[in-house]
Amino acid sequence: MPRILPIAKRGDPILQQRAQPVADIHDPAVQALLDDLLLTLEASSGVGIAAPQVFVSLRIIIVASRPNPRYPDAPLMQPLAMLNPEILWQSAATCTGWEGCLSVPDARAQVIRATRLHMRYLDRQGAVVEAAFDGFIARIIQHECDHLDGILFPERLPAQTPILTEAEFQQAIRGSTHEPVLKQ
Ligand code: K1U
């Protein structure tokens, strides 16, 4: 039976480590971890999760975009597991958009990310996949890949960038009709 796993919080050393590649995708423990990550993500209402967030230092992420108040046009996708993901290319063009983190509770900020990515990863059957992603999905992938390298989104913020509480964030997005700012 899949389990909902506890989430590591900022300050825990596991979130600062570089995670190890998955050696054997067919290992039953790896397949069970994927099921646990999917259930934990569903239970947390997040749009992504990385294995170090559940105290497992392996290079596994799940991406599960869905429309939300700040990204009403975000695609609704089936959760996508990426094992040993690699960013092959990222656009020079960036955009600024709101992020939160299950490991950094009650904090939201606007983070600058590349708008478009070319990725290589293994799917849960072990097939090598190369694919392009953009917009909110590319943002989630960059956030989750940062977790694999021990980076949390506050470390991506230029000095003086405000970090809002959830209540302040809700107020800010209620008063805003702007889409994420694109920069070429
Ligand atoms: O990895 C995580 O900690 C999950 C995180 C992923 C993420 C959210 C937003 C942008 C990039 C990556 C979350 O799911 S936080 C909760 C959430 O659903 C959300 C927060 C802010 C904006 C949109 C969604």
Ligand code: ZN
């Ligand atoms: Zn996070």
